[in-house]
Amino acid sequence: MRKVMLVDDEYMLLRGLKLLIDWESLGLEIVNTEQNPSLALKYLQDNDIDILISDMNMPEMPGPEFVAAAKKIQPAMELIVISGYSDFDYVRAGLxxxxxxYLRKPIDTDELLATLRGALDRLQAQQQQHQIASLAIQTQTRTLLTTDREPEQLQIIQALGIEFATPTTVRLIGGTKPLTA
Structure with a gap:
C-alpha cells in the first residue's frame, strides 16, 4: 500500500476526502491527516509518505511555503495541491x-481519481529508475571485483564515486553471492 497524507485547515474537507473515493482499491492508505502545516512537517520528518495532498491557502503557513518545505524533507513524494481559489501564485508554487x-475545491471525484492514478504512475516510474540504477551499480561492482585491468578498475572506481585521499593500490576481495547456511 502506498501512503497518503492529507493537509488542509478545513476539517470537513479532510473528512470528506477520506470518504470521496475507495482509497484501498487504488492501493492507497491515508496514514495521516493534519489541519496544521507545522504539525504536518513534523510528521514528514519522521514518517515516509508517497503522496501528499495539500491545501494551498492555510492561515498557519502559506501553502507555497509549506509545499516547498515538505518537498525539501521528502523530495521523492508526489504532490497534489488543492485550493478554493484561482490564484496563479498557488498554481506556480505547485509547478x-x-x-x-492542481485541483480546485470542491474536488471533482473523477479528477481526483485521474490525478491519483497519475501520481501512482510517477511513483512506479521512480521505482523502476531506482531499480535500474541499482542494477547498474551492482554490475559495475561485479566488474570491479572480477577484472584485473587497472584502467578499467580506475574508470569504475570513478564512476562509483569512490575517492582516495592519496594514490593507492587497490586490491578487492569480495563475493557477489551470499553464503548459504
Missing amino acids: QQNAVN
Whole structure:
C-alpha cells in the first residue's frame, strides 16, 4: 500500500476526502491527516509518505511555503495541491514543486481519481529508475571485483564515486553471492 497524507485547515474537507473515493482499491492508505502545516512537517520528518495532498491557502503557513518545505524533507513524494481559489501564485508554487496536479475545491471525484492514478504512475516510474540504477551499480561492482585491468578498475572506481585521499593500490576481495547456511 502506498501512503497518503492529507493537509488542509478545513476539517470537513479532510473528512470528506477520506470518504470521496475507495482509497484501498487504488492501493492507497491515508496514514495521516493534519489541519496544521507545522504539525504536518513534523510528521514528514519522521514518517515516509508517497503522496501528499495539500491545501494551498492555510492561515498557519502559506501553502507555497509549506509545499516547498515538505518537498525539501521528502523530495521523492508526489504532490497534489488543492485550493478554493484561482490564484496563479498557488498554481506556480505547485509547478515549482513538480506537483502532479492542481485541483480546485470542491474536488471533482473523477479528477481526483485521474490525478491519483497519475501520481501512482510517477511513483512506479521512480521505482523502476531506482531499480535500474541499482542494477547498474551492482554490475559495475561485479566488474570491479572480477577484472584485473587497472584502467578499467580506475574508470569504475570513478564512476562509483569512490575517492582516495592519496594514490593507492587497490586490491578487492569480495563475493557477489551470499553464503548459504
